[in-house]
Amino acid sequence: MRRVRLLCGLTLAGIVFLGGCGKSPADQAREATTTLASWKATLRLLEAQEARGVVPEAYAGQVRRAAEEEREKATAELRKAGSR
Amino acid sequence: MSKLFEIALGVITGIGGFLEAGSLTTAAQAGAAFGYQLIWAIAVGTVCIAFLVEMAGRLAAVSRHALPDAMRERFGIRFFLLPLAAVALVSFLVLASEIGGVTLALEFATGISHRWWAIPTALSIWLLLWKGTFGMVEKGTSMLGLVTLAFVVAALTLHPHPAEVARGLVPRGPTHDAARYWFTAVSIVGASVSPYLFYFYSAGAVEDQWDEGYLTINRITAGVGMTFGGAVAVAALVCAALVLHPQGIQVDRFEQIPFLLTSPLARAGFWLFVGALFIACFGAALEIALQLAYLVAQGFGWRWGENLQPREAARFALVYTVVIPLAALVILSGIDPLKLTVISMALTALSLPVTVVPLLILMNDPQYLNEHTNGWVSNVAVLAVSAIACLVALVALPLEILGS
Numbered sequence: 001m002r003r004v005r006l007l008c009g010l011t012l013a014g015i016v017f018l019g020g021c022g023k024s025p026a027d028q029a030r031e032a033t034t035t036l037a038s039w040k041a042t043l044r045l046l047e048a049q050e051a052r053g054v055v056p057e058a059y060a061g062q063v064r065r066a067a068e069e070e071r072e073k074a075t076a077e078l079r080k081a082g083s084r
Numbered sequence: 085m086s087k088l089f090e091i092a093l094g095v096i097t098g099i100g101g102f103l104e105a106g107s108l109t110t111a112a113q114a115g116a117a118f119g120y121q122l123i124w125a126i127a128v129g130t131v132c133i134a135f136l137v138e139m140a141g142r143l144a145a146v147s148r149h150a151l152p153d154a155m156r157e158r159f160g161i162r163f164f165l166l167p168l169a170a171v172a173l174v175s176f177l178v179l180a181s182e183i184g185g186v187t188l189a190l191e192f193a194t195g196i197s198h199r200w201w202a203i204p205t206a207l208s209i210w211l212l213l214w215k216g217t218f219g220m221v222e223k224g225t226s227m228l229g230l231v232t233l234a235f236v237v238a239a240l241t242l243h244p245h246p247a248e249v250a251r252g253l254v255p256r257g258p259t260h261d262a263a264r265y266w267f268t269a270v271s272i273v274g275a276s277v278s279p280y281l282f283y284f285y286s287a288g289a290v291e292d293q294w295d296e297g298y299l300t301i302n303r304i305t306a307g308v309g310m311t312f313g314g315a316v317a318v319a320a321l322v323c324a325a326l327v328l329h330p331q332g333i334q335v336d337r338f339e340q341i342p343f344l345l346t347s348p349l350a351r352a353g354f355w356l357f358v359g360a361l362f363i364a365c366f367g368a369a370l371e372i373a374l375q376l377a378y379l380v381a382q383g384f385g386w387r388w389g390e391n392l393q394p395r396e397a398a399r400f401a402l403v404y405t406v407v408i409p410l411a412a413l414v415i416l417s418g419i420d421p422l423k424l425t426v427i428s429m430a431l432t433a434l435s436l437p438v439t440v441v442p443l444l445i446l447m448n449d450p451q452y453l454n455e456h457t458n459g460w461v462s463n464v465a466v467l468a469v470s471a472i473a474c475l476v477a478l479v480a481l482p483l484e485i486l487g488s
Contacts (some may be wrong), residue, residue, distance in 0.1 A: 038334045045331060045343060054350045058195030059342065066339040 029081040035074040039067045091304050097226040098309015099316065103235070104368035105185035106178060106275035106429045107317045108361070109422060112344060113335045114268050115324025117261070120244075123252030123318055125269040129276025130314030132469040135462045136440065138306035139447050140282040144289035145298045147452040151286040152382040154452060155442050163442075168383050170438040171279045172376060176407060177428035178278060179372040180414035183209075184421030185365030188338045192358050199416055206412035209369050213404050218291045218390040221374060225367030232316050232364050234345060234356040239319035241348040242326045249322060267480040271426050273473045274433035276314070280375045282443075287378040291391060299456070320344060338422050373411075377403040427485070434477040436470035 046063050049055045107126075114122035140151055147154060156164040186205045187198035213221070258265035294302070323344040324335070333340060345353030345360075374390060381388035381400040394401035415421065444466060447458040 034332075034334065035336065037332055038336065041331045041333045042340055042343075045333065045347075049343075049346055052350070054346050055342075055354055059192055059339075059354065061195070062191065063339045066337045070336055 025081040028077055032074040032077040039071050043067055090301050094305030095309040099312045101226040101229055102313025103232040103316050103364045105181045105365050105425050108320055109425045110272045110275045110429055111317045111320040112324045112341050115321040116328035116335045119325045119329045120248055120252030122269055124255040125272040126314055126317050127253055129273040130310055133277045134306050134310035135466050136282040137285050138303055140286035141289050141302035144286045145294040146456050150290045150382045151283055152379050154446055156383050167438050167442055170435040174432045174435050175280045175372050175376050180411040181425035181428050182365045182369040183411050184415045185361055189358050189362035202412040202415040206408045210408045221370050222288055228363045229367050232360045234360055235316055235319040238345050238348040239322040244322050263483050266476050270433045270473055270476045270480050271429040274429035278432055279439040280372045284371050284375040373404045373408050376407050430477050430481045433473040437474050440470045
């Protein structure tokens with residue numbers, strides 16, 4: 001039983017330690033910038049395919065909504081990282 | 085002739101049933117972020133699952149025991165509760181992510197939000213299990229699952245450089261973003277080595293009344309079927325590496341994955357993607373819900389069998405009747421299906437030692453396997469992959485969850 005408790009304690013400590021070593025503001029800013037660039041490229045690809053009539057209109061709308069949501073999240077992350 | 089037919093059917097089942105929400109998502113993320121660099125992770129996962137599936141089939145054919153049944157008998161009910169809890173938890177999360185995959189396919193096809201589709205999808209899965217037979221669930225969905233071969237056609241259309249693809253088979257460290265690289269690698273292994281695959285296979289072998297005469301069929305089905313199945317996952321990764329990676333697109337949402345097929349196959353590619361996602365996830369959801377019922381019923385010694393009428397195996401039918409709507413509720417709650425899928429795959433990798441080690445002990449016990457016990461190659465390969473995947477997941481998972 002003591003061994004089990006020790007193992008659980010060590011695992012928890014490890015998780016907390018790793019959580020503490022989470023992303024620095026610089027890393028967070030870099031990730032948010034990559035996300036923004038990725039969605040910009042996604043919309044470029046979508047527009048090219050829309051022009052060729054490759055993708056249905058409804059799907060194009062879904063991608064645009066997803067892009068908007070993710071861009072908002074990434075912008076907020078960028079602001080948060082900047083204020084730290 | 086009949087044996088050849090059974091082998092062909094088994095191989096087709098392996099190919100058609102391999103790709104699902106987890107393997108598709110992780111392959112797409114890997115290809116988009118790291119090009120061909122993580123092909124080795126699919127290869128490692130495929131070899132490992134081929135060994136595990138072969139073992140589960142051999143155990144069933146020689147001992148006539150399904151895996152949970154043999155575990156409870158060999159280790160006792162108290163120990164068995166540990167793998168039962170681990171397999172049940174990860175299978176439940178994977179079931180939820182497969183239902184998420186089906187609902188997203190329906191959203192792509194109709195434009196109606198995927199959350200509206202959660203309940204109708206759950207009802208359809210439940211109805212098919214309630215009314216259907218084992219053969220229909222296993223063979224039917226896998227045959228339809230051959231639509232996932234569209235990824236192979238798309239990859240060939242994109243003309244990948246064979247030498248560069250082959251280089252991806254050699255494991256190497258990341259060139260950038262190490263934490264994401266290892267998390268994706270471990271998620272790929274988790275997606276390939278989902279416990280539901282070999283637990284379901286073992287129950288299926290008992291349902292089909294396999295005996296020692298099936299050992300060769302089992303070996304070929306597991307080896308060839310899983311290898312070709314893994315090749316479909318590699319094809320999805322290659323598509324992502326050639327379509328998304330050069331443009332700097334990373335996969336953050338399911339909405340970006342259809343580009344894998346629309347870029348090389350145009351409009352037909354979009355509908356092939358919707359069909360492939362729907363069928364692959366629907367088939368996997370059927371198998372996982374059924375496997376959860378097998379797991380609990382076999383583990384507690386209840387009467388079980390998909391070929392029985394629900395009233396003849398009431399507690400068995402009750403398990404899938406409960407888990408399917410619960411999993412649909414997870415999707416209904418608004419959780420991001422892609423995040424759920426990726427975290428489920430990493431948790432699967434984390435739980436591997438708990439789900440795999442008892443199987444290895446059984447596979448080395450002559451009381452169950454007679455002269456058909458494991459050789460050292462399969463023991464070492466499966467143990468090494470499980471241990472390494474678990475350790476990497478232990479480090480990568482908290483970084484992914486708490487670090488973001």
